[in-house]
Amino acid sequence: EAGVTQFPSHSVIEKGQTVTLRCDPISGHDNLYWYRRVMGKEIKFLLHFVKESKQDESGMPNNRFLAERTGGTYSTLKVQPAELEDSGVYFCASSPYRDFGEQFFGPGTRLTVL
Amino acid sequence: GQQLNQSPQSMFIQEGEDVSMNCTSSSIFNTWLWYKQDPGEGPVLLIALYKAGELTSNGRLTAQFGITRKDSFLNISASIPSDVGIYFCAGQLRAGNMLTFGGGTRLMVKP
Numbered sequence: 001e002a003g004v005t006q007f008p009s010h011s012v013i014e015k016g017q018t019v020t021l022r023c024d025p026i027s028g029h030d031n032l033y034w035y036r037r038v039m040g041k042e043i044k045f046l047l048h049f050v051k052e053s054k055q056d057e058s059g060m061p062n063n064r065f066l067a068e069r070t071g072g073t074y075s076t077l078k079v080q081p082a083e084l085e086d087s088g089v090y091f092c093a094s095s096p097y098r099d100f101g102e103q104f105f106g107p108g109t110r111l112t113v114l
Numbered sequence: 115g116q117q118l119n120q121s122p123q124s125m126f127i128q129e130g131e132d133v134s135m136n137c138t139s140s141s142i143f144n145t146w147l148w149y150k151q152d153p154g155e156g157p158v159l160l161i162a163l164y165k166a167g168e169l170t171s172n173g174r175l176t177a178q179f180g181i182t183r184k185d186s187f188l189n190i191s192a193s194i195p196s197d198v199g200i201y202f203c204a205g206q207l208r209a210g211n212m213l214t215f216g217g218g219t220r221l222m223v224k225p
């Protein structure tokens with residue numbers, strides 16, 4: 001069974017540009033989560049989808065971040081316009097159903113904003 | 115928001131030694147998870163704990179869910195070079211909800 005995949009693995013952009021990250025969860029997993037780790041800090045929650053609905057978006061830092069999960073399969077996280085402080089590693093995780101505690105992580109997308 | 119204090123931040127040990135790390139929180143969690151991250155990879159789940167007082171093993175790894183539900187520890191016995199990496203604890207208020215992560219423990223093993 002394929003794990004969580006993320007694309008791209010690395011992205012280097014300039015301040016003010018737009019970047020879109022993609023996450024494909026494990027097939028059949030209803031829950032999809034986005035996290036990020038900014039340099040030297042802990043991994044922090046951004047938001048949680050259950051199928052195509054946003055269950056919890058309390059971790060989204062501001063309105064420059066837009067997450068979607070149309071059709072309840074893959075998800076995209078768009079940053080527009082990117083700022084220097086958005087640099088970090090963005091992780092996606094999935095879990096099979098609502099009350100399942102364990103989350104399975106993808107390899108992450110390393111975003112560098114210059 | 116909730117914060118997890120994970121210690122130590124880093125450890126440099128000799129191969130064959132045992133390792134212990136822990137996480138403490140000012141508030142209760144109902145699930146504790148331990149992950150390991152290798153360079154360039156995402157966190158990989160090692161152990162999940164669902165009951166206060168629970169002690170669970172996975173090979174040379176043993177983790178416990180503190181009785182107060184505010185702490186957890188992870189022990190690695192007889193460390194080997196492939197144990198190198200960053201270990202994260204994570205707490206969860208309710209199964210399926212967001213994870214709150216500790217700052218990580220970077221483990222280095224000298225052959």
